[in-house]
Amino acid sequence: MHQQGETLGNPEFVGLFEVWAKYLVSIGGPLAASGTLYVFWRTGSAHLLRLRIWRLVHGKAALHDATVRRFIDERTSLMAFRYSAGISVRSLEGSRRLILWLEDHDEDIADVRAVGRHFDREQLALTGPLPRQGRLIRALAVWALFWSVCITVSSAWFLERGYFSLKEGGQRFSATTEEVRAAGIHFFAEPASLTVEQCRQPAPETGGFSVHDASVLCSVLLDSDFARHIAKALLLQRTGIGFLICIYAAGVVGALMKMRQAKKALEMADRLRRRERQMVLPFSF
Numbered sequence: 001m002h003q004q005g006e007t008l009g010n011p012e013f014v015g016l017f018e019v020w021a022k023y024l025v026s027i028g029g030p031l032a033a034s035g036t037l038y039v040f041w042r043t044g045s046a047h048l049l050r051l052r053i054w055r056l057v058h059g060k061a062a063l064h065d066a067t068v069r070r071f072i073d074e075r076t077s078l079m080a081f082r083y084s085a086g087i088s089v090r091s092l093e094g095s096r097r098l099i100l101w102l103e104d105h106d107e108d109i110a111d112v113r114a115v116g117r118h119f120d121r122e123q124l125a126l127t128g129p130l131p132r133q134g135r136l137i138r139a140l141a142v143w144a145l146f147w148s149v150c151i152t153v154s155s156a157w158f159l160e161r162g163y164f165s166l167k168e169g170g171q172r173f174s175a176t177t178e179e180v181r182a183a184g185i186h187f188f189a190e191p192a193s194l195t196v197e198q199c200r201q202p203a204p205e206t207g208g209f210s211v212h213d214a215s216v217l218c219s220v221l222l223d224s225d226f227a228r229h230i231a232k233a234l235l236l237q238r239t240g241i242g243f244l245i246c247i248y249a250a251g252v253v254g255a256l257m258k259m260r261q262a263k264k265a266l267e268m269a270d271r272l273r274r275r276e277r278q279m280v281l282p283f284s285f
Contacts, residue, residue, distance in 0.1 A: 043082040047075055086113045089121050097124060105275065111268055116257075118265035126272070130265050143255040150248035162233030171213045177227050180217045182208070196221055 039048060051072070063069040074092045081095040082088055087109065089095045101124045102109060112119050120127050161174040163183055172183040181193040192208025199218035206214035220226055 039083065042086060043079045044088045045079060045082075047079050048083075051076065085109050087121065094121065105272065107268070107271075111264065114261065114264040115268055116261035116264075118261055119268075126265055126269055130262065130269060139255060139259060143252050146248060147252050150245060150252070159237075160234070162230040163237065164229075164233065166213065166216060168212075168216070171209070171217075173217065175221070175226075175230060177230060180221055194218060194221065 036049060063072065078089070078092045078095060081092075085095075087098070089098060098112070098121065101107075102112070115126070118127055118130065119125075161176055161181075163172070163174050165172045173180050174183050175181070177196075179193060179195045182191040190208075192206075194205070194207035194209065194214060194217055198205045198207060199221055204214065204218055209217060
């Protein structure tokens with residue numbers, strides 16, 4: 001029995017079921033929260049969540065008041081339409097009118113969703129004036145420029161150099177644990193730089209810095225705690241760059257979504273015009 005107990009408690013391995021159980025518990029909460037937020041975003045209301053909580057507390061007994069029951073049923077139906085269609089209409093009657101409009105004009109709910117802000121859900125018509133193709137091309141060029149800037153900025157993520165400035169004089173420099181270099185843009189000359197070997201010489205070189213700055217930079221470079229400062233600077237730099245990348249990416253995605261909506265609106269307008277021409281009789285009485 002003692003030997004069996006040691007086997008079950010062996011620290012070298014663990015039961016596969018135990019591993020999966022811990023994994024499911026760890027992801028269950030975030031998944032539930034993400035699902036709740038997605039439903040709230042899709043429907044634009046917390047009605048379904050509140051209804052679930054009410055039924056959890058009160059039970060599934062039917063409501064006795066017919067007016068209240070009808071209101072809750074209609075509200076639930078409206079939320080179901082918003083969730084399945086991905087379109088936020090104001091009322092259940094509005095959803096019925098939209099469904100009839102789709103049937104009459106031979107359009108799909110996905111087309112209305114793709115058009116986005118260019119479709120008036122109350123008037124059931126495209127809102128004008130619609131953007132032109134030339135404007136879309138110019139917008140794409142502008143956001144392509146922003147995207148190139150984003151790529152340029154994001155390349156700094158991979159740099160292993162921390163950026164600092166001296167308190168006295170404001171000299172800006174980048175540094176690794178082996179070298180410091182003057183920061184900035186240098187088109188026609190090598191930037192001033194100092195290495196650990198240069199600073200350890202009996203007569204330290206200035207490396208292109210002023211005598212005072214070179215002395216201070218050498219003391220910084222030879223400091224045993226400088227590696228920790230570089231690691232901290234890299235963490236802050238990469239955090240800032242990460243935020244910039246997120247901002248640029250959000251802007252580009254938003255612009256592409258607007259361009260897609262405009263393109264889909266132009267396509268829908270063309271389809272509706274063709275159908276109107278087809279419905280006109282070739283003769284009159």
